[in-house]
Amino acid sequence: MSQLQAAMAENDVDAVVLRLAENVVLVTGWYVQIPGLGLVVVPREGAASLLVPDYEADEAAGVWTGDVRTFPAIRNDGPPTGGAIQALLEGLAAEHGVRGGVVGFEGSFETIAPASLAGEPNAVGLPTQALLRETFAAERLTDVTETLESMRAIKSERDLDRLRTVNEVALIGLEAFKERAVPGKSEVEIMAAVEAAVCARGHGHRGARVVRAYATVYSGPDLAAGWQYFRSRTRVVERGDVVMLELGTVADGYWSDHTRTVVAGQAGAAQREAYGAMRAASSAAFAAAVPGATGGEVDRAARETCTAAGFTQFPHHTGHGVGFRYHESRPQLVPGGTDVLAAGMVVVSEPGIYAPELHGGFRHEDDAVVTADGAVPLVTTDYGLDAGEGA
């Protein structure tokens, strides 16, 4: 908040209005339920206000101790929701003396994190811009995406605590994956079992209110060439197949990103070697992820470790930021990347080695917080490469 208000003062922005789920989480910690029905107004000076539907008020007040204002939603027997939101915004514009000023909006968020009803996320387009112009009688609107992106790159203690929760919740899915990635199961069955385990057992973990998992499972020789085509199929896993899980997990608006690879049955020697090189590359990336390092240096540490072990890391990114979204735009851990790491950033590393002679590919991804001693994983699990034959 103070960081946002400082940036507002510097850029002559009088008020900022946020309505994307991820930015409402950033400022208030509240994970909105129905996308768009949750807004934050931040004046240049004074307290921010959270606007939520009336039926969410009690629970929101338990998460955000600041000013909460409510509007009716869904029912048709009161004032329409749009008009009520408009009236609240006009009231706040007057209260804070920011009518006629410059209003900041989320103009450049094009990849967005869904709210808890994930099937229908929301965006900020021309209608929101018209609403802000009208309710603030705005002199002009200004895009504050850059400020928000830079604010959220470094996580607070509260953020780290919540990211630890979502990482622990994700472990439920990683374990379910290893149990199910066995001969005879289809990719979509394994995917469904992972998501169901995270959902059924993740809710309530360390008080998590809203948990969802987004899993993709891919298997077999296509992994060598088609690793990038993340789409679970009805393909049935055969003995000896490499099986890969991509898993995005969200708990109360905080996101984690994990990957695991196992072999249905037992891995061969060449597969074990490649897997070992990939794991070493991941460790090297985390070790290099110290404050002041560039994303390019972290990427290089991973690739050089792979090369030293006789393998070639695939030319996708080595990693990226994570937390308020499944993939954050910074830092990018890529060849030549110039983003500079700082303590409190949370990054993933996910080097991958893919080759036909390995009958697939290997990737392993974890989330870690940047410290002076390198990036420290938020959770750890290492169950090896053999998923076995199943029951």
Place this chain on the structure above:
Amino acid sequence: MSQLQAAMAENDVDAVVLRLAENVVLVTGWYVQIPGLGLVVVPREGAASLLVPDYEADEAAGVWTGDVRTFPAIRNDGPPTGGAIQALLEGLAAEHGVRGGVVGFEGSFETIAPASLAGEPNAVGLPTQALLRETFAAERLTDVTETLESMRAIKSERDLDRLRTVNEVALIGLEAFKERAVPGKSEVEIMAAVEAAVCARGHGHRGARVVRAYATVYSGPDLAAGWQYFRSRTRVVERGDVVMLELGTVADGYWSDHTRTVVAGQAGAAQREAYGAMRAASSAAFAAAVPGATGGEVDRAARETCTAAGFTQFPHHTGHGVGFRYHESRPQLVPGGTDVLAAGMVVVSEPGIYAPELHGGFRHEDDAVVTADGAVPLVTTDYGLDAGEGA
């Protein structure tokens, strides 16, 4: 396509560029995998082009028989994705002679359908607008949301066929719900089981490639007052509880919307009566949904049926359009609604009766296509109100 091009000619729009998953589905039938990495360019005259990542090309060509152009994505060892998309757009602008013209964009889509990687949907913001201005050397951009919304309100035969598929897939979830909504299960367990069933068994149904379910389960006395708070909890269902499922399902970019209510154990007489009134209201809504009727008339038919049975329908909407999104913006079946129905529209009806004396509330929702004989459900299932005691 011809409808879109006619609207473009009428409004002096030279080209339209679409990058929201739902609009790519509308024009080409292709459901993009990674949000934003899939675009359609429609010139005012001539053929449309679909732009997809190179690794998606074969599968996309199996769905869309028109012009498919590809760009590299995800890997870092070729031209950057952004630049490659830009070059394709510039080429198309030149080919169609629309450089310097008016370019239509999805300016007012603020509620959006996610692509198949649902954890990170995309939006159209300032960066896309800048891209269009630059690559088309556009005279100006113009918002074509209204044209797209009106095009998609009436479904083609292809659309209806695919909507039948997703409705059949959703039935898997409705059946799984009834089996699990029994004493001793938690809301999140039931939710997870429904989603897992749809995912594991829906893939491949009538050739469906990509299936996801978005379920919410709510139970117990809170349904009477808190029906609108769609958030599955760790609450364990008790004998006699009313249990409600809200289910959005997507198969290859086509969406359905269903609700079911059961009683864990056996319903009482008053509950059965209310449930019957609600079902009758739903049937009345569908019977009234003939071409030429207004949304308000359909809503009134439902409410009057409820009143005649001695109950009061809750003041949320009676229904809405569905298909390219979980909830479409038109037609709205609401009190006083002025949207006029037409043959080929697909609507849901979901009247609800909620009251403390019923120990909860009852809502039942199905999807139906508007015909001269009223709206005909795309699938039917009627398993009554008693979920029983479970195993």
